[in-house]
Amino acid sequence: MGRGTGPSMGLMNDLGSKACEAWLSEHGEGLPWGQVVAHPCPNGWELRHVADAGRDAAGLQALPPGALREWADTADDGLFRPLKSAPTLRRGWRCLVSSHDDLELALGGVYPGGLGDWWAVRTGQGGPTSFREFMGRQTGVYRGVRGLADEAARAVVRACCHAGSCIKDRRWAVEGMVDGEPGGHGSIPCLEPCALVLEAARTMARMASAERTSVALSGEDLAVLRAALERASALRPPPGTREAELSAPDNPRRMKLLLEWLGPEWARPAASPQE
Ligand code: SF4
Structure with missing residues (x-):
């Protein structure tokens, strides 16, 4: 996957692809997404906890995109996180995303619905409920x-x-x-x-x-x-x-x-x- 170009998108619908492209152009160089940060790497993008941005990759556990949902379920103290947007995301991981599907899976695991809401606001397709x-x-x-x-x-x-x-x-x-x-x-x-x-x-x-x-x-x-x-x-x-x-x-x-x-x-x- 290269920046601004779609990867093999057979399974992606057009909305998802556009949302991922827009997300990467805005957040793909280190602008935090909650407690997650993304940086380009040779095979796509690497996501990490924002507090681990400067750490040596060797000291971080490599997680596949699908594992982030479970990772985000508990805080450092082992307690279940009922609010996934609480600032208690565990550190110590890195996740390589090499397609838009990967990116959606990873972001959806950490912040469910976040990408869709961001895209809806950005494109005028959704807004807040009072x-x-x-x-x-x-x-x-x-x-x-x-x-x-x-x-x-x-x-x-x-x-x-x-x-x-x-x-x-x-x-x-x-x-x-x-x-x-x-x-x-x-x-x-x-x-x-x-x-x-x-x-x-x-x-x-x-x-x-x-x-x-x-x-x-x-x-x-x-x-x-x-x-x-x-x-x-x-x-x-x-x-x-x-x-x-x-x-x-x-x-x-x-x-x-x-x-x-x-x-x-x-x-x-x-x-x-x-x-
Ligand atoms: S209502 Fe929204 S801003 Fe308030 S705690 Fe819940 S997710 Fe956060």
Whole structure:
């Protein structure tokens, strides 16, 4: 496969071939695709983890394109990755792609649907679905998300779509979102809320309607609780807690939701106390 020329394309449809050519012309020289980077090599292109770009090939495990899906299933700590666009792709591999079929297989293994979404946006054949439209379609156990208030919906996005949680470029929005809210990073477009955001929205809807209790705490105590939540919400889930299990109190994403629910000013230390 050479740059700008199609390989033996017997099995490829025209759309796939054009998408691969366009992808290679844009990303084939080292522009990151999430946590993946591609460079030309004598027999095609070599894909690697972006953090391994400068490493000696001999120190990396050679994976065939079809093996990347399984590779991407688990993080370094052995936990299943329910969100394939989480910035937790394992390092230590390289993958030679020598045809467009290989390229589609490899990219689809690491970021399922990413190439198709990127191509759809690029060619005007697809665009984002708004949060409200997406949630309005939900039924069954997710029915409760239909009535989620905009403020709570924005809190879900802040908790889930920030760069520390996902490498995708969120193209959809919640009414009232402002520039600079999470999302809007990277090459891979996110065209509608993912399953994790749907689950987070369901959890937030439950939080909003749950019975309240009150505990008497000093401002200092609240600041301690906030600091503990901020620290724990930045960690990986502890052993035995699944990343997508948002009902688990020790799930970092659940803690992040609580922090967003409580708002930015909750338990901030008082500024400049008077002497
Ligand atoms: S909805 Fe948010 S967390 Fe989910 S894939 Fe899109 S940007 Fe990432």
